[in-house]
Amino acid sequence: MEKYDVIVIGGGLLGCFTARALTRYRLKLALLEAREDVCTGISRANTAIIYSGADTKPGSLKSEMCVRSAQTFANLCSQLGVRYSPCGSLMISFGPRGEEVLGKKMAQGKANGVRGLALLSREEVLSIEPNVSPAVTAGLFAPEAGTVIPWELGIAAAENALHNGAEFQFNSAVTRIEKVPDGYVLEAGGRPFHARGIINCAGLYADGLHEMVAKPSVRIYPEAGDYYILDTKASGVIRHIIFHEPEEKGKGLTLVPTVDGNILLGPSKIPSGEKNDAFPTSKEGLEWLCGLAEQVIPSLPMEHVIRSFGAVRPNPFYVRHDPDTGLLHRDDKGISDFILHETDGAPNFLSFIGIKTPGLTCALELGLYAADRMAALLGNLQPNDAFNPNNPAPLRLKELSEEARAQRVREKPSYGRIVCRCRGISEGEIIDSIHHSIGAKTVDGVKRRTGAGSGRCQGGFCTQRIIEILSQELGIPVCDIQKDRPGSKVIGGKDHG
Ligand SMILES: Cc1cc2nc3c(=O)[nH]c(=O)nc-3n(C[C@H](O)[C@H](O)[C@H](O)COP(=O)(O)OP(=O)(O)OC[C@H]3O[C@@H](n4cnc5c(N)ncnc54)[C@H](O)[C@@H]3O)c2cc1C
Structure with missing residues (x-):
């Protein structure tokens, strides 16, 4: 043993x-x-927000950790080679009830030690987020919020x-x-x-x-939620994380401009009672998202929705x-x-x-x-003097200059063969993701590591090639490649070569 x-x-x-x-x-x-x-x-199914700490009760462990985390998050990401967008958040109100909540969060945030919080007038909100509904009445800006790919x-x-x-x-x-x-x-x-x-x-x-x-x-006692993701074509419609504080009691909408340039909308709040880690979506929740999106950002191009997914709150x-x-x-x-x-x-x-x-x-x-x-x-544990907090970032060709990219392609021609056209991800990056120390074993594992298959076509063009690469690199038949969890084989039947 x-x-x-x-x-x-x-x-x-x-x-x-x-x-x-x-x-x-x-x-x-x-x-x-x-x-x-x-x-x-x-x-893998959450709102991807790094909270400033204005939402949590003063004196709680949650507040203490949240404020410290937000203020050091960029540093953590650079240590780990992870992308981070410190875009800030804007909580917006549409009447007196919402404004009262904003005031409370401002006071709470200050008590928690959140830096740079500012209450904004309607005009100030519209000047930094021009696509928010003109019915907005005020905003609470938190510059230390951000978003990461969880x-x-x-x-x-x-x-x-x-x-x-x-x-x-x-x-x-x-x-x-x-x-x-x-x-x-x-x-x-x-x-x-x-x-x-x-x-x-x-x-x-x-x-x-x-x-x-x-x-x-x-x-x-679980509770379900739903999300939508909009294509990068909608990028720029919002610049900050937007928390909508509704006038009627209940949950508001959250919108996030993601690190990859998409817009994430959600989550809804649906009683479920089920610990379903397949995370199904609900029609009711998705309809609720569409209805609120229209009220909060009337020009949000919902025709650019490329994906929906479910979540479960524990x-x-x-x-x-x-x-x-x-x-x-x-x-x-x-x-x-x-x-x-x-x-x-x-x-x-x-x-x-x-x-x-x-x-x-x-x-x-x-x-x-x-x-x-x-x-x-x-007790009696010795410190590990060899502990190294840094992790090398994977090669992301898109982030390189044209010259550096060309050099990489000369060294390894597979970096020049684009597999995911929507995100511009090469065969070489997919192969790297499979051979990383904790490497991808499934189609979704490749997606999580490289972004391949997460663009507008949602893998319509590249999934087949990703399966071939996984099969070749892992030495297993294409028929045995799973999309995600065991039992999610993409290709049915027998492998006839
Ligand atoms: C809807 C939603 C939105 C959220 N949004 C945000 C946000 O915007 N910002 C923020 O800061 N936080 C957010 N959170 C919270 C955050 O996502 C979670 O706190 C975080 O992901 C931690 O998850 P975890 O590791 O506890 O659970 P998980 O990610 O679920 O990990 C648990 C792991 O345990 C494994 N496991 C289960 N049973 C066994 C077993 N018997 N043996 C071995 N392994 C097992 C599972 O396979 C799984 O991999 C959100 C949470 C939810 C639900």
Whole structure:
């Protein structure tokens, strides 16, 4: 049986950053991930915003982490070789109720230490965002908000953790955890593992894993959401992240000008009750998005929608066991702050259960928090003096000058063969993505690493070629190449060569 000091369960943003933070110590560490890749859960279906910290309650751990994260995010991205757009955010109101909310967020943000917040008049809003509806009445500008590509960040953190000594075990769903005198024995992917300490970062399923060693105390009650992505043809319609504060009680629309030049709209809020990590969309939610988009940005070219996707919020609630009825009772109010759960009967077992927004913004901080807590629990850990926080950025030919690109093509002709015409991604970059330290194994894995297939045609022209490249580089038949999760083969039937 493989023995480790610490095992991290789950390779989403939290798991990857926790593993990276643990490599600052000298210990034997593994991350067990159920799927074939990192960042296939909540970390790939969210709003991609780096929040300034004006939205969170003063004095909370969430606020403290969020403000610090926003102020240092550009630095983290340059360390990890990840692209970041520090575009700022603008919360807009359409009447007295919204204006009151803006005023409250301004005061809250100031109390939290958010820098550069400014209340704007209607005219000031329209001067920086001319396509917002003329019915707008005021705005709250937060210059330190921004946007990132969540999986690009997660993959970079995972690769950095790997280079610093963490092991990654994919296709290793943890199905059993048993407390033993010197730690825990886990079964994952049909194999046994032993660890002195465990950090549970299993996203939507973190409550179930926690209950393998502890009585139910926190449960996740999921809620669905929907998003639209507009093609880069709509780029420039908005310049900042826009948070719409509606006059009637309820959720407003969020619009994000993404790092790749698309516009992301969403999420809707749909009661679901299902932990469906296939993230289906709902007609109701998508219609709600269209209706609000028309009110907030009337000229938003919805004919340029290229994709919709669903998301699931892992809402955490405390639960209590009623000895009379034998049923679990859920608190009325959900848990709003970040909590790293520990249980008396399960020493050195830490769980992040129901970490929602701003979990992406705070992934680095949450990882450090969990790693340092585990180090304190295990005691006597030595620092890893060889820890290197930097991760080389992958080659992105589009970012090079024409001359530098030509030089690359001379060195490796596959950089000159464009596979994804919408995004201008070459065969060489796709091959690189497959051979990276945590490389792509599926069509979507290639998409997450290179952007190939994420443009206007959504892979209509390039998917076949990407499958051929995956088949050739991984040495597996084209018929066995999956789009995404196991069971999502793109080509049916038998391979006749
Ligand atoms: C709709 C939505 C929008 C959001 N928008 C923002 C935003 O704009 N800004 C922001 O800061 N935050 C945002 N967040 C929060 C942020 O996306 C998450 O906090 C972040 O992605 C962290 O995810 P995670 O690592 O906890 O979970 P996941 O990414 O889901 O990772 C959990 C991993 O655990 C694996 N796993 C599950 N069970 C097992 C098992 N038994 N064994 C092994 N592995 C297992 C899964 O396969 C998965 O890879 C948003 C969240 C939601 C839901």
